[in-house]
Amino acid sequence: MASDHVEQPMQPARQRPRATYCYLLDVDADLAQEFDIRMRMVVRQVATVVVFEIGVGDCDPAQWSTPGTAAPGLLLLDGTIAVDVHVGDRTATELMGPGDLLQPWDPAADEPLERTAEWHVLLPGRVAILDAGFAERIRPWPQILLALLRRAGKRASDLDVQRAIACQPRLEVRLALLLWHLGARWGKVEPGGIRISLPLTHRLLGQLVGAERPSVSHALARLAEAGLVTGRADEWHLHGTVEDHLACLVERDAHTAPHARASARAPSMAARRG
Numbered sequence: 001m002a003s004d005h006v007e008q009p010m011q012p013a014r015q016r017p018r019a020t021y022c023y024l025l026d027v028d029a030d031l032a033q034e035f036d037i038r039m040r041m042v043v044r045q046v047a048t049v050v051v052f053e054i055g056v057g058d059c060d061p062a063q064w065s066t067p068g069t070a071a072p073g074l075l076l077l078d079g080t081i082a083v084d085v086h087v088g089d090r091t092a093t094e095l096m097g098p099g100d101l102l103q104p105w106d107p108a109a110d111e112p113l114e115r116t117a118e119w120h121v122l123l124p125g126r127v128a129i130l131d132a133g134f135a136e137r138i139r140p141w142p143q144i145l146l147a148l149l150r151r152a153g154k155r156a157s158d159l160d161v162q163r164a165i166a167c168q169p170r171l172e173v174r175l176a177l178l179l180w181h182l183g184a185r186w187g188k189v190e191p192g193g194i195r196i197s198l199p200l201t202h203r204l205l206g207q208l209v210g211a212e213r214p215s216v217s218h219a220l221a222r223l224a225e226a227g228l229v230t231g232r233a234d235e236w237h238l239h240g241t242v243e244d245h246l247a248c249l250v251e252r253d254a255h256t257a258p259h260a261r262a263s264a265r266a267p268s269m270a271a272r273r274g
Helices: 037-046 132-137 143-166 171-186 202-209 213-225 242-273
Strands: 019-023 048-054 057-059 073-087 090-096 115-130 187-190 193-196 229-232 235-239
Touching: 048 073, 048 132, 090 143, 090 202, 115 132, 143 171, 143 202, 171 187, 171 193, 171 202, 171 213, 171 229, 171 235, 171 242, 202 213, 213 229
Parallel strands: none
Antiparallel strands: 019 048, 048 115, 057 115, 073 090, 073 115, 187 193, 193 235, 229 235
């Protein structure tokens, strides 16, 4: 008699990211600069952290362990992470890079809006766990927490800039300003402009400036036609300077505005003649 049991294929076990221990001041030069040479050697022995390597793809910050409410959070040492925040049918994205202090998202219980967050590693790197034990060990040296607090403030300021960019009415202007904003951090100077080596797809750019992907594709085509922005999803080139871009875009507005007004008047004039 045949058995009714059907053997299910084995699911591959989820591999836990590889963890190592390191001295934080060895992997974060800016934090090391908070101390003179003598004190740096003392703090170095105490400011130890667990570090996880992160690979490209979707990720769950819980897999790196939850630092806890009494902990500073997660410190991104290398790599780039995109965090997508979903509210209703819209998604907004924030890019985070080396030196950023992160916290796994834990929405408040009384939050009236339903929202979710997804994390995606765009460039591989490492993340350090700044847990409660770390906070206790560095208590005699508040310079570290103050430096991390300044970084959190800088991250909030960068988000304010991104919000202001997203308020620009013209999509070409939004994209140009966003790319220059990202270029200040991730870009490299090249002859005639800036090169940004980030996997910025049209969809991701849309989520950064509040636009749909097809509209982003058309706007990028117009910027390329004007000789301002060229490239593809993993490497973008900004030609000239941000002043050149704004001057060119303003000039195009000045040329197109009279035609737009004439087109708007034409139907009403035809209606009066009729």
